Amino acid sequence: MALDLQSAPKSDDTASGESRDASGLSLAERGKTAEGAPQSLDRRLFVQLLAYTGCTDATPLAEAAEAAGVGGAIYVGAQDPQSVAVLTFHEDPAFFVEDGRALHLSEPFRGLTPLPHLTMLGRTYSIGYEQDLIGALVAKPVKTIANPDWPWAVWYPLRRSGRFEREPREEQRRMLMEHGGIGRAFGKSDLAHDVRLACHGLDPNDNDFIAGLVGKDLHPLSAVVQKMRSTRQTAEFIDNLGPFFVGRAIWQSAGPYAWALEHTGSGH
Numbered sequence: 619m620a621l622d623l624q625s626a627p628k629s630d631d632t633a634s635g636e637s638r639d640a641s642g643l644s645l646a647e648r649g650k651t652a653e654g655a656p657q658s659l660d661r662r663l664f665v666q667l668l669a670y671t672g673c674t675d676a677t678p679l680a681e682a683a684e685a686a687g688v689g690g691a692i693y694v695g696a697q698d699p700q701s702v703a704v705l706t707f708h709e710d711p712a713f714f715v716e717d718g719r720a721l722h723l724s725e726p727f728r729g730l731t732p733l734p735h736l737t738m739l740g741r742t743y744s745i746g747y748e749q750d751l752i753g754a755l756v757a758k759p760v761k762t763i764a765n766p767d768w769p770w771a772v773w774y775p776l777r778r779s780g781r782f783e784r785e786p787r788e789e790q791r792r793m794l795m796e797h798g799g800i801g802r803a804f805g806k807s808d809l810a811h812d813v814r815l816a817c818h819g820l821d822p823n824d825n826d827f828i829a830g831l832v833g834k835d836l837h838p839l840s841a842v843v844q845k846m847r848s849t850r851q852t853a854e855f856i857d858n859l860g861p862f863f864v865g866r867a868i869w870q871s872a873g874p875y876a877w878a879l880e881h882t883g884s885g886h
Contacts, residue, residue, distance in 0.1 A: 644658070645660065646658035646660040647659050647660070647661070647662060647743060647744035647748075647751060647755055648744055648746050649744050649746065649747065649748035649749060649750075649751045649754070650746070650747055650748070650749060651749060652749055657751065658751075659744075659751040659752060659755065661709060661751075661755055661756060662709065662741045662743065662755050662756075663707050663708070663709055663741065663742045663755060663756050663760070664707065664708055664709065664710075664711050664713075664714070664739070664740070665705065665706075665707045665738075665739070665740055665741070665742070665759070665763075665813070665815055665828075665830075666705065666706055666707070666714050666718065666737075666738065666739045667704070667705045667736070667737065667738040667739075667773055667863065668703065668704050668722060668736075668737055669695070669701060669702065669703040669704075669732070669733040669736035669863055670702050670703075670704075670727070670730040670731060670732055670733060671695075671698055671700050671701045671702075671730070671731050671733055672700050672729065672730050672731045673700050673701065673702045673730055674700060676692060676702045676868055677868070678725075678726035679692050679702060679704065679726050679727065679869075680692050680868055680869035681726070682721060682724050682725075682726045683704070683706075683721060683871070684869065684871065686717065686720075686721050686724075687873055688708075688717065688718065688721060688871070688873045688874075689707050689708070689760065689763075689871055689872050689873025689874060689875050690704065690705045690706035690707055690763065690764075690870075690871065690873065691704075691705045691763055691764070691771070691867045691869065691870045691871075692704050692705075692867065692868055692869040692870075693705070693771055693863070693865030693866060693867050693868070694865055694866060694868055695863065695864065695865045696836070696864040696866065697863075697864055701733065701865070702730075702865075703736065703773070703863050703865055704721075704722070705763065705773070706718050707759070707760065707763065707873075707875075708874075709756065714739070734822075735861055736861060736863050737822070738773060738775055738817070738821070738828050738863075739817060739820045739821065740816055740817035740820060740821075740827070741815055741816055741817070741820070742754070742755045742756070742759055742813075742814070742815060742816075743755075743815075743816045745794070749884065750883035750884045752881070752883070753881055753883035753884060756875070756878060757875075757878035757881035758878075759813045760872050760875045760878035760879070761872075761878055761879055762811050762812075762813050762830075762832060763813060763830070763832065763870065764870045764871055764872045764879070765811075765832070765870070766867075767834060768832040768833050768834060769832075769834075769866045769867040769870070770832065770833055770834065770835060770836045770839060770865075770866050770867075771830060771831065771839075771863075771864070771865055771866070771867065772830070772831045772836075772839045772840070772843070772862055772863070773829070773830045773831075773862070773863045774828070774829055774859065774860050774861065774862040774863070775817060775821055775823070775825035775827065775828050775829075775858075775860070775861075776827050776828075776829065776856055776859045776860075777823075777824065777825045777826050777827075777856070777857045777858040778826050778827070778851075778855055779854075779855045779856070781854075781855060782851070782855040793850050793851040793855075794851070796849050796851070797846065797849050797851050797852075800842065800845050800846060800849070801842070804838060804841075804842045804845075808833075808834070809833055809834075809835075809838035809841075809842070810831050810832070810838045810839050811831070811832050811833060812829060812830060812831055812832075813829070813830035813832070814828075814829060814830075815827060815828040815829075825858060831843070836864070836866075
C-alpha cells in the first residue's frame with residue numbers, strides 16, 4: 619500500500635478536468651467548483667464492517683485495533699449481548715486482504731463466531747455537484763466515523779429498483795433532493811449524521827448502497843430511517859433494506875487519516 623496517508627492531500631490532487639485512459643473511460647469522481655466548472659478526483663474511501671458474536675469482552679479487540687494503527691470503530695451490538703462489529707476504512711482495498719485481514723486473524727478474534735449476513739463493504743462516491751471532493755470522499759467520512767461525540771451507529775445495506783433509472787432525470791434529482799433534505803435537517807440539528815457508500819459488485823446479496831447513521835443517541839437514528847420511509851424513493855423504488863447492525867462504539871480512530879480531522883472544507 620503505497621498511498622501517502624499521513625499528510626493532507628495537495629491542492630493539485632483535484633483536477634479541473636478528467637483524465638481518461640486510451641479507451642476514453644474515466645472512473646474519477648466528479649464535482650463542480652464554486653464557479654460551476656467541472657472537477658474530478660480519482661480517490662475514494664473503502665469501508666468494511668465485519669460482525670461477530672460470542673464476544674463477552676470487546677476490550678482486547680479495541681486494544682488490537684489501536685496497536686495495529688488502523689482507522690475505524692469497534693461497536694458492541696445492541697441486538698445481541700455478545701455481538702461486536704469492527705469497521706475499518708482505507709483508500710487502498712489491498713488493506714482489507716493484508717493488514718485488515720491480519721487484524722481479524724489475530725489472537726483476540728479467535729473463538730469469535732462471524733456473522734456473515736452483517737458483512738458490508740462499500741466505497742464513497744460523488745454525485746457530481748460536490749465542491750469539496752476530497753472532503754466528501756475521504757475527510758468527512760473519516761471525521762464522521764471517528765467522532766467520539768457520535769458513538770451510536772446503525773449500518774445497513776439497501777438495493778434500489780432498476781425502475782428508478784428509468785425515471786426522468788429531473789424526477790430522479792427531485793427524489794434524491796427530498797431524501798437528502800431529511801438527512802441535512804437531522805445533521806444540522808446534530809441528531810444524525812450519515813456515511814453513504816456504493817457497493818455495486820461488492821455485496822454478496824447484490825445490494826447497491828450502504829448507509830451508516832451515527833449520532834449521540836440511538837432514537838434519532840431510528841427516527842431518520844422512519845422519516846425516510848415516507849419519501850417516494852424509499853416507498854416506491856427500494857427493493858431491499860437491511861439487515862441492520864445497531865451498536866455503540868467503544869473505540870474510534872482516524873488511524874492513518876489523522877489529517878482528515880483537521881480538514882476545514884465543507885465536505886459537500
